Amino acid sequence: MATKEKKDTMDTGPAWRAWGRALLGGAVMAAALGTGNALGEALVRALDMTGYPAQLLPAALVSALAVPVVLALRAGRPGSGRPLGLGTPAAAAHGFARGLAVTTACAALVLGGGTAAGWVRWSGPDPAALVSFLAGNALVAVLLEALPEETTLRGYAWASLRDRFGGALSALGTTLVFLLVPAASTVVQAGVAHAVGVPAPPMGLAPAGQDPVAYLVLLSVFGLTLIAARTAPGRAPLWAAIGTHVAFLSVNRVVFEGGRRDAGWSAHVSTVHAAILELGYLAATAAVFAGARLLTSRGRAPASGPRVRAAAAWLLPVLPSGPRATASGGRRVQPSAATTYSVGVWAGTGARLVPPVRVLSRASAPPPGTVSRARPAAGTRRSPGTRRSPGTRRG
Structure with missing residues (x-):
């Protein structure tokens, strides 16, 4: 029975099929992001929406287009009982809070160090405006980016690769797919926007005004950090990645874009120092999650013998x-x-399954050099040449 269960969780198909599923997850995200943004803009204009509802509608469309598709694709695959690490509602809340807390704490630590070094100069905070911005931004960030991206990439794409390969290759492959999504989504958005008659942002590897190389480096570190959160110990691991994603977006939008977004608080940081601080707190977050996984694996590991x-x-x-x-x-x-x-x-080499055979347990075999005390069956006689060992008594 145990062998059958392990075989059910092992994908023995060709490697190209696993890579194809991973790329399919990225394609679903790119299509949902481009289509949701373009159609959302068209609906906002048609309904004459402004303010926060105009931000929320495209975000809701992206999640509505991406999440059900990958859940349907994963249905029937190994691990579909708790699809893609989403877990139960109670576990989801716990995982989300875990990702949010770890990332926010690491950001506070690194940004505090930058402030002490004179790299960061803060504006006067407006607590009411800050709380209002964080609450509204969190919902938009979950629906537009965190939930659909984590479900399609660190959920479906990562699970597709992990079914076939080891953890390191799966992490690198998922991050590579993650790097392809923004550029592909701009192509989709341009096509849909042209069809519905709304303007679209320019196509490219990075958003307008950002250096493509720096953007891809930041995205790579961010993707690996999200993998660390996804694979850290705890229930509903995908929600830990979602919490990490939301915390990263919230911190960056307050610290580096707070003045432009009316966040109620902002900081003035040079471009070079901003890149160091961003990469620094992402690396610290990844280290915390990886350390937690290492400590858990050591705690569960048997003795060296x-x-x-x-x-x-x-x-x-x-x-x-x-x-x-x-x-x-x-x-x-x-x-x-x-x-x-x-x-x-x-050992990092994947699962190794063997046919179901009878296993000879060390505990079931008598230690070497011991004398069996089993009594002979009724009606049998002791061999004349057999003698008791010295020091033993009858009965």
Whole structure:
């Protein structure tokens, strides 16, 4: 039974199929982002909407176009019982708060250091305006960027690669797909905007006015940080990435764009120092999540002796058959599917499944040099040549 469950969670298909699914997740996000923004702009104009509702409508369209599609694509795939790491509502709230708290704390630490170094000069805060901005921005950020991007990329694309490859390749592949989404979305938005008669932003690798190289570097570090949040221990891991995403957008929009967005607080930072601070608190956030995962894995890891024995047992199925590869009675000693799967993941080489065979447990075999005390069956007689060992008594 355990072997069947592990086989169900292992994708043994060709590598191109996993990459195709990952790119499909990115394509869904790019199509939803471009279409939602263009159609949202057309609806806003048709309904004569202004202010916050005009921001909320396109954001809601993006999530409505992206999330149901990838949930339907993932249905029937391994792990669809709790799709893509979204978890239960209670676990989702806990995961979101975890991502929000870790990222905000790291940002406060790094920005505080920058302030002490004289890199950051703050304006006078307006608490009421700041709270109002953060609440409104959080909902738009969740619907427009965090929820659809994490579901399609760190959800569907990452899971598609992780079903087939190890964690490092899956993280790099998902981040690569993440880098392709903004440029692809501008192409989609230009086409849809032309069809519905609304203006569209220029197509390109980076938003207008930003250096493409610096933007791609920041996006790469951000993507790897989101992977660290997605794979950190805890329930509803995808919501931890969503919380991290929202915290990053909120911090940047207050600190670096607060004056333009009327956020109630802002800072004056040079371009060079802003890049260092952004990358610095993202790196600190990724380090916290990666450290939590490392500590959890060490806490669950067995002692060095059992680990070595498990690693040796993992190699048994590939050793040549012969007298040294057999146990008593001529039966091959092979590890269970659960053991090989766990060791394969621990070693970073993926799952290693073996056919269901009878496993000879060390605990079930008598220690070497001991004398069996089993009584002979009724009606049998002791061999004349058999003698008791010295020091033993009858009865």
